[in-house]
Amino acid sequence: MPSVLPDGEPMPEDGALPRHALDGSGQRPLGFYLHVPYCATRCGYCDFNTYTASELRGSGGALASRDNYAETVAEEIRLARKVLGDDPRPVETVFVGGGTPTLLPAADLGRMIAAIRDEFGLAEDAEVTTEANPESVDPRYLEELRAAGFNRVSFGMQSARQHVLKILDRTHTPGRPEACVAEARAAGFEHVNLDLIYGTPGESDDDWRASLDAVLGAAPDHVSAYALIVEEGTQLARRIRRGEVPMTDDDAHADRYLIAEETLSAAGFSWYEVSNWATSEAGRCRHNELYWRGADWWGAGPGAHSHVGGVRWWNVKHPGAYAQALSEGRSPGAGREVLSxxxxxxxxxxxxxxxxxxxxxxxxxxxxxxxxxxxxxxxxxxxxxxxxxxxxxxxxxxxxxxxxxxxxxx
Incomplete structure (x- = not known):
């Protein structure tokens, strides 16, 4: 969820869409993305629309609090029902991202899913995913997520090497993401993803191989591996500019990608998108496929982006402004564009x-x-x-x- 919003035309206060947006909607899947903007700490490479407690203190007051966040998101889901009218499509995928969604109680995440179920209905085989920080969950929490209707979980592993995690400002300990996979399986999750990042300053080919070996030892059915992109304005970009850490070059990125492809394919994973591998078609992330194929999704939460029938819009960024708009009966949309x-x-x-x-x-x-x-x-x-x-x-x-x-x- 990028921190910079694009330009665009004003969003109607009631969130209404042009009539043509729902033309042919019956032939397109419908998904929901739910953005949870809260983090315990800010990672040095992160450019997403996220906020720590200290960053929110005094900026938005109670409206920015995560205590009532689930109900605020549910209010936007109810707005979505009004905007989409009698659209009969059940929701086929839900993805809760962040931020760190698992900073919220599992019951709060469940309330968001329940709001979608109440307003739209979930397809019988709906994929319901949440991202999770490895240090923010335990076996009981994962069991509560499963009971709330989640059937897929994605853990942010990034690396198995402590010195690499330190450069990224990740707070979990090596080995914890792998343990999370086992705990998720025990809780009843059939589909589990581990996210990796390659090309971190100071990472070697051997470090990268060790991370891939750790992933394979944990036996998830999906792996995402992304080249580190150093975004302007981040702490990592400032450290590189000051010469504190070296910038990884494109050749190293290419080498790491080839290592990932060789290692994962040998272990029975198949690529289906440039940065994503799965052990079976059932293990693919159907929600992301919905993005890549231009289907319809509603993004709820601060800074979330949506797309329905060639109309794209985005919400205001700050949690306080987002909650304020919904409390006043207004769409939290900051702007939109109608695609030609x-x-x-x-x-x-x-x-x-x-x-x-x-x-x-x-x-x-x-x-x-x-x-x-x-x-x-x-x-x-x-x-x-x-x-x-x-x-x-x-x-x-x-x-x-x-x-x-x-x-x-x-």
Whole structure:
């Protein structure tokens, strides 16, 4: 959840959408993202819309408190029901992210899910996920989450090496995320993800291999591995600028990615998106697939983004301002944009090319089609997919995905 909101047109106070936004909605899945903006401490690399207790003290008062946060989010869910009217779709995926959602009592997270169930209904096979900090949960908490309707949990592991965690300002101890996987399994969670970050200053190839080995020892059914992006304005960016820690170069990122692909594929994981691997199709994160395929989702919470039928909007960032708007019967939306057909075409290429099956060649204009032919000749696109009318990345293409996308959207 980025901390900087885009520009856009004003959001109507009642949150109403253009009529065309729900045209054809029956053919698109509907999901919910619930943002919990609270953290115990701020990680040095984090640029998300999050707040520690000290940052909220005196800025928004009781309205910014996490004590009544679940009810505030439930109020936005009820607003969503009004805005979407008689839309009959049940919710297929829910993802609770942050921040650290598990700083809230499990019962509060359950109340948010109950509000979605009451207002929209959950599909029989709905995927309901929460992110979790390894140090913020224990076996009883995980059992309460499972009883509240969660069936997937994602733990922020980042690394198995203490010195790497220290650079990232992560507070959990090595070994705790792996223990969490076992506790989640015991609580009845069938699907468990571990998040990793590679390319942290001071991390070696051996450190990265140790993290991957620790993941495999824990036996989750899903792994996300992201290259560290140093965002301006973060503590880590300031430390790098002062020369306190070295910046990791692109070659090291590429090497770590190749190590991840080799290690995970040998252990039975298959990539299905550039940064995500699963042991089976059932283990994939269906909520993220909903984003990548341009379906509909409502984002509730401060700074949360939503998309329905080519209309994208985003909420005010501060928890106090967010709660104030809802308490006054207003949409917490800060702005929105109505995507043009060209916008949607470009976004489909940007997002779908990252998927294992790739994007349809029919989306490409002549310049993009010519670029795709060159990418095929250069070994960046898979020949069998190209013959079937799709642009799909090879392993080398995944390393150069951003450059390939730039060429194909022309």
């Amino acid at each position: 057909e060209e916008d949607r075409r470009v976004e489909r290429i940007l997002l779908e090319l990252r998927l294992e099956e790739g994007c349809p060649l029919a989306l490409l204009k002549p310049a993009g089609a010519a670029a795709a032919a060159r990418a095929l000749a250069d070994g960046l696109l898979r020949a069998e997919a190209y013959e079937q009318g799709r642009a799909a990345l090879t392993l080398r293409g995944r390393l150069l995905a951003d450059a390939v996308v730039r060429d194909l959207v022309d």
